[in-house]
Amino acid sequence: MTGNIRRLAALASTLAVLTGALLVTSAVNADEGAAAIAKGKAIAFGRTKGNCLACHMMDNGESPGNLGPPLIAMKARYPDKSKLRAQIWDPTANNPESAMVPFGKYKVLTEEEIDYVVEYIWSL
Secondary structure, X not given: OHHHHHHHHHHHHHHHHHHHHHXXXXXXXXXXXXXXXXXXXXXXXXXXXXXXXHOOOOOOOOOOOOOOOOXXXXXXXXXXXXXXXXXXXXXXXXXXXXXXXXXXOOOOOOHHXXXXXXXXXXXX
């Protein structure tokens, strides 16, 4: 019986350590996610790169355009984040008549910048 109690105590100790490690990892991931969203917002609001506000209403942006749809409820509209990324990378793939700039295809944004914009837009 004593052996079982020791094994249970060791298991409980191991679980406590693992739980603590998971909490720290979650906090780090949350910080990294917040930083990625902030970088994406800066690109999306910037007039020299993303300039999403020229066509879209979004997240307290000043003087938004109305050529594109409002960027709201994006997780509901794009449950698969990779489809949102594909839309930003080349909207003409799904709609050849799209007025949206193919940001990746025309190398307006780098792959990393597109990833940041996706994180931000998907957070809306």
